Amino acid sequence: MIDELLRPFEFEFFRNGLIVATMSGALCGAIGVYVVLKGMSYIGHGLSHAIFGGFAASSLLGINYLLGAGVWGVVSALMINGVTRRRIIGSDAAIGVITTASFALGLALFALFGTSGRSFDAALFGSILGVGLDDVVAIFVVSILAAALIFLRYRALLFTTFDPEVADVAGVNTARMDALLMVVLAGSILATMQVLGVTLIAAALVIPAAVARMLTNSFARMLQLSTGIGAVCGFAGMNLSYHLDVQSGPTIVLVAATLFAAVFVVTGATGRRRAAAIGAPAPIAARAD
Amino acid sequence: MTVPRPAGARQELIGLAGVTCGYASDAVLVDIDLAVHSGEFIGIVGPSGAGKTTALRVLAGSMHVAHGRVTRRPGLRMAYVPQVETINWSFPVTVRECVTMARVDGRRLPWASRAERAQVAAVLGQLDIGDLADRHIRELSGGQQQRVFIARALVGEPELLLMDEPTSGVDVRLRHEILHLLDDLHAGGLAIVLSTHDLNGIAAHLPRVVCLNRAVIGDGVPQDVLTPDVLERTYGASMEVLVHGGMPVVLDGFRRHPPHPHPHPHPHPHPDPHAEPHVHAEPHVHGEAHGRSEARR
Secondary structure, eight states: OHHHHHGGGGSHHHHHHHHHHHHHHHHHHHHHHHHHHTTOHHHHHHHHHHHHHHHHHHHHHTSOHHHHHHHHHHHHHHHHHHHHHHOSSOHHHHHHHHHHHHHHHHHHHHHHHOOSSSOHHHHHHOOSTTOOHHHHHHHHHHHHHHHHHHHHTHHHHHHHHHOHHHHHHTTOOHHHHHHHHHHHHHHHHHHHHHHHOTTTHHHHHHHHHHHHHHHOSOHHHHHHHHHHHHHHHHHHHHHHHHHHTOOHHHHHHHHHHHHHHHHHHHTHHHHHHHHHHTTOOOOOOOOOO | OOOOOOSSSOOEEEEEEEEEEEETTEEEEEEEEEEEETTOEEEEEOOTTSSHHHHHHHHHTOSOOSEEEEEEOTTOOEEEEOOGGGSOTTSOOBHHHHHHTTOOSSOOSSSOOHHHHHHHHHHHHHTTOGGGTTSBGGGSOHHHHHHHHHHHHHTTOOSEEEEEOTTTTOOHHHHHHHHHHHHHHHHTTOEEEEEESOTTTTGGGSSEEEEEESEEEEEEOHHHHSOHHHHHHHHSSOEEEEEETTEEEEEEOOOOOOOOSSSSOOSSSOOOTTOOOEESSOOOOSSOOOSOEEEEO
């Protein structure tokens, strides 16, 4: 039994995949806290789809997908951030247009020209087989950047997430905080795309944070718990993926969803009350009177 | 109309000169002149939609102005306490986290230094919520919640505190609590500007009142500003003002229509022709207020 469980560790591709999956889980768990509390789950979902367009274009042009999709993702993230902050037009509609158009472009490019590099299915649903050393390096780099942002701008990020108007008055550059968060979110999606797939990344962002929220009322503890839960789900999901011979993305998400259901039941009314508030619309901004 | 100037060598913290601003193409404030000096305690009053919150946002610097000039003393430390209705009470944050997050200058590490912990504890203790530090913000009473956000403002050691409707929707006892707290803070040298609907409960007891309705209608000591004429121009409704113990008490001038002289049945058969004017807000006497009342119309 033990031998059977340890057998995949003999393969380099699995070890790489496990490192990337575990770190992806932790990274998405940490960033997901801000995504969920800022009510940005839809943005995370849309951004992952937008990056798919960059993935397809870079695949078609034969350039490194981390570079091509990375630039595409950061530009999309900053566009979405600009639309959301300025509120010139309905942000939901604008995000929907930007991200789904980008996703549709990716699909069309694949249909017209095929792919010369990365697997189409792997990009959509995640695959352990495609994980290479560049993916390991990418997840390390993005994780370090995300950790640096969270660590060195902890209070400013928390203040901006909780109460942006007051944070602004207190001297926090909330526009820069939002932009940095979006860039790190784009980087996280890019670095985790190979293992999780663009269609499933949103779940990796939302579920660990939601589970953590049911367990605590403290922001610091929620951040720690969500990061740990994400890492555990990534690790367990990747192992299950190998043994069940199911794609890594769906397996990791199903492990996380099972944990969510278990915590939802175990925490009872308290957990349900806290879960009900997740993603609740922010209070109406102060009246303009 | 007298605009009280604080005694001593007090300096201008913020000045608005001919400021016009709004949302999209709608001007909410038009040609506003307003100066805030160190050590002042100012109440901005006006009807809903008058631009009180917008004025606070302009003072806070969180809103761009279309025309006019805003000057702030360089290095001015400000803090803003928003309306409690705008707070996301479901956000996972304890009282200690809520207060500590405002310490954004200097130290960047997530955890507080010993000095910061001591400062936060001192502020929480000053506001009598020291034993609630590990509670979630939703698990507090209304007064405690208001104190948490005042504590968050104070931990940044501001010179000017801006508060949007600090007593909105609170009962008389809680309003007294908040007023006494603000009095103490003001006595300690903090300049305060607050917006309020509560003419008698708060505004009449502040050293300076600004009546606002898209423009500044009146600005000065309550005795000069809370007059029927200024109030009618501010609220668009007639009001009566009694002087009680030397302090103005604003009464709603609303009266029911007198009985119809014709004999046919009236839909409201028993109107009271001698209905007393309604007190506009709960009369609250902050300190001594004994003496004869004198109507000003």
